[in-house]
Amino acid sequence: MSNKKLSGEVYFPSEKVIENAHIKDRDDLDNRARKDYSGFWSEMANELHWFQKWDKVIDDSDKPFYKWFTGAKTNIVYNCLDVHVKTFRRNKLALIWEGENGESKTMSYFALHRETCKFANVLKSMGVQKGDRVTIYMGRTPEIIIAMLACARIGAVHSVVYGGFSVESLAERIEDSNSKVLIVSDGAYQRGKIVPLKQIADEALQRCGTVEHCLVVKRTGQEINMEQGRDMWYHELMNLPIATQNSALEIVDSEDPLFILYTSGTTGKPKAILHTHGGYMVGTYATLKYVFDIHEEDRYWCAADPGWITGHSYIVYAPLLNGTTSFLYEGAPNFPYPNRWWAMIEKYGINILYTAPTAIRGLMRFGESWVNRHDLSSLRLLGSVGEPINPEAWKWYHRVVGKEKCPIMDTWWQTETGMFMITPMPCVPLKPGSGTKPFPGIEMDIVDESGKSVKANEEGFLIIKTPWPAMIRTVYKDDERYVSQYWSKYPGVYLTGDSARRDEDGYFWIIGRVDDVIKVSGYRLGTAEIESALVSHHSVAEAAAIGLPHEIKGNAIYTYVILKSGIEKSQQLIEELRQHVSHEVGPIAKPEHIEFVDSLPKTRSGKIMRRVLKARALGQDPGNISTLEE
Numbered sequence: 001m002s003n004k005k006l007s008g009e010v011y012f013p014s015e016k017v018i019e020n021a022h023i024k025d026r027d028d029l030d031n032r033a034r035k036d037y038s039g040f041w042s043e044m045a046n047e048l049h050w051f052q053k054w055d056k057v058i059d060d061s062d063k064p065f066y067k068w069f070t071g072a073k074t075n076i077v078y079n080c081l082d083v084h085v086k087t088f089r090r091n092k093l094a095l096i097w098e099g100e101n102g103e104s105k106t107m108s109y110f111a112l113h114r115e116t117c118k119f120a121n122v123l124k125s126m127g128v129q130k131g132d133r134v135t136i137y138m139g140r141t142p143e144i145i146i147a148m149l150a151c152a153r154i155g156a157v158h159s160v161v162y163g164g165f166s167v168e169s170l171a172e173r174i175e176d177s178n179s180k181v182l183i184v185s186d187g188a189y190q191r192g193k194i195v196p197l198k199q200i201a202d203e204a205l206q207r208c209g210t211v212e213h214c215l216v217v218k219r220t221g222q223e224i225n226m227e228q229g230r231d232m233w234y235h236e237l238m239n240l241p242i243a244t245q246n247s248a249l250e251i252v253d254s255e256d257p258l259f260i261l262y263t264s265g266t267t268g269k270p271k272a273i274l275h276t277h278g279g280y281m282v283g284t285y286a287t288l289k290y291v292f293d294i295h296e297e298d299r300y301w302c303a304a305d306p307g308w309i310t311g312h313s314y315i316v317y318a319p320l321l322n323g324t325t326s327f328l329y330e331g332a333p334n335f336p337y338p339n340r341w342w343a344m345i346e347k348y349g350i351n352i353l354y355t356a357p358t359a360i361r362g363l364m365r366f367g368e369s370w371v372n373r374h375d376l377s378s379l380r381l382l383g384s385v386g387e388p389i390n391p392e393a394w395k396w397y398h399r400v401v402g403k404e405k406c407p408i409m410d411t412w413w414q415t416e417t418g419m420f421m422i423t424p425m426p427c428v429p430l431k432p433g434s435g436t437k438p439f440p441g442i443e444m445d446i447v448d449e450s451g452k453s454v455k456a457n458e459e460g461f462l463i464i465k466t467p468w469p470a471m472i473r474t475v476y477k478d479d480e481r482y483v484s485q486y487w488s489k490y491p492g493v494y495l496t497g498d499s500a501r502r503d504e505d506g507y508f509w510i511i512g513r514v515d516d517v518i519k520v521s522g523y524r525l526g527t528a529e530i531e532s533a534l535v536s537h538h539s540v541a542e543a544a545a546i547g548l549p550h551e552i553k554g555n556a557i558y559t560y561v562i563l564k565s566g567i568e569k570s571q572q573l574i575e576e577l578r579q580h581v582s583h584e585v586g587p588i589a590k591p592e593h594i595e596f597v598d599s600l601p602k603t604r605s606g607k608i609m610r611r612v613l614k615a616r617a618l619g620q621d622p623g624n625i626s627t628l629e630e
């Protein structure tokens with residue numbers, strides 16, 4: 001580590017933390033990775049099993065369609081399960097699960113392997129083949145993990161839709177992915193209530209015609225509709241003779257697709273980000289190992305949802321690749337009381353907690369006595385992801401939860417990056433609110449409109465200059481959008497869509513999105529999705545959505561609506577519109593505020609100028625409005 005004095009408020013790691021860490025000097029690792037980037041990643045890859053090794057680590061012959069570990073044969077699930085079942089980890093817990101209603105379950109690596117193989121054989125028997133897309137729409141139970149792994153095991157491509165999305169979001173994702181199989185649960189417990197997932201799915205299936213088989217996991221047990229010939233119970237299928245424990249493993253090419261995951265972008269419909277087996281496996285494995293410093297005896301808890309990239313990479317794949325024990329919790333953090341999380345950390349002896357700033361701010365508001373009634377001494381490391389963490393929340397997390405001994409890994413990354421990109425490691429001095437620097441070997445910069453690096457502490461566009469193994473391969477079915485969205489503003493470099501600044505010590509500070517993406521409670525939503533849901537209501541002519549700062553959620557959704565002529569404005573209509581968005585997109589997209597207006601600020605070409613709406617709402621100067629039409 002360089003001895004240069006760091007500016008601002010700095011938290012240095014204790015000697016004990018450094019002593020236990022895999023990496024004791026990040027600069028050293030960074031230098032090594034920069035000197036021999038391919039060598040660095042091939043060293044990481046060599047810690048995993050391959051049926052056949054690669055010809056090339058990075059193939060950049062068709063930029064920006066980078067390929068990793070070309071020529072290699074593998075299957076990520078083989079490394080997640082089979083490898084461990086052959087070792088002492090066979091009987092180690094892979095998963096500890098607690099339901100919101102207090103039920104619990106544990107699964108060893110042996111058991112998770114068995115259930116995955118069984119379900120893989122069920123899927124095969126239904127005709128699911130390599131390359132086929134399967135949509136998964138479930139709550140946080142072990143079966144969602146089994147379903148994802150079973151798909152990947154047979155080379156099918158899973159498309160998980162977060163259980164907080166609703167009818168139209170689900171329908172559009174099923175249709176776009178052309179999934180013939182949907183795996184769903186009857187419901188999920190959330191804040192003591194049941195989210196009727198199967199009922200939502202039924203409605204979605206009426207809007208899209210691709211699904212032939214719908215497999216239903218019984219979680220809540222309420223009465224649901226089961227359509228004959230289409231719907232089948234998971235537990236019944238898993239008891240049939242077809243559900244053998246035969247391996248059912250498809251050996252795939254490193255670059256074969258592993259999953260697609262829909263996310264919101266600048267314009268139009270959500271796009272499906274495509275990730276592949278080989279590079280994604282190596283990238284997520286190595287980043288989790290070094291950043292959360294995984295040790296054999298750890299109990300690790302990533303409190304995200306498997307339905308988002310954080311869950312894909314750091315609940316499902318990376319922890320299993322590392323052979324660690326993960327905890328999964330079904331419900332809300334404050335149910336039935338605000339001590340729920342802290343009680344579970346104590347009960348299960350969790351060592352690592354990885355969550356989002358919004359959750360920290362939400363729990364902080366209940367006061368520290370809820371935390372202090374529990375023994376959290378098992379905690380060793382903390383993590384944050386999804387949005388910038390305000391220093392106040394960082395310090396509370398550090399002091400009250402981590403008792404000033406747990407370093408906080410503030411990890412910046414995206415659905416598209418697949419793995420941590422800007423992140424500390426336990427040995428790195430921390431500044432509250434900064435994710436410190438890029439992962440070893442990865443070159444990132446902050447540039448102005450013309451692509452020139454900005455000076456220290458100046459704001460600019462955050463870009464990535466080196467390819468990385470878990471990178472997005474393309475936008476599913478839309479190579480053009482992949483190129484135009486990410487690689488066109490500055491040829492040869494990846495545009496993140498975020499703005500940031502870098503301080504005099506080279507530490508990165510994320511400011512926020514510069515496009516039409518709104519981060520609400522860490523969830524990524526597009527203004528277009530919210531607007532099109534509003535416009536799909538019979539009384540709405542036009543709508544605009546923006547994000548405005550919110551104390552707990554980070555951003556809240558504000559919308560401006562032009563009603564069709566003859567429609568009366570009323571409080572009742574506002575509530576109806578909010579419910580409509582919730583029903584179509586999901587409760588996470590429900591606008592905080594709806595205002596009826598007679599016109600919207602637009603450019604002469606008809607584009608809504610959200611920037612002007614935002615400035616008006618915040619009472620700020622809207623800046624350059626020369627393109628404003630009216």
Ligand code: PRX
Nearest residue numbers: 385386387388410411412413414415510524
């Ligand atoms: O704006 C950044 C923010 O989340 C965006 C990516 O969202 P998504 O694809 O849903 O993935 C979220 C989880 C990886 C980024 O463009 N973001 C993510 N992590 C951080 C962050 N902003 C600040 N600090 C972070 N640690």
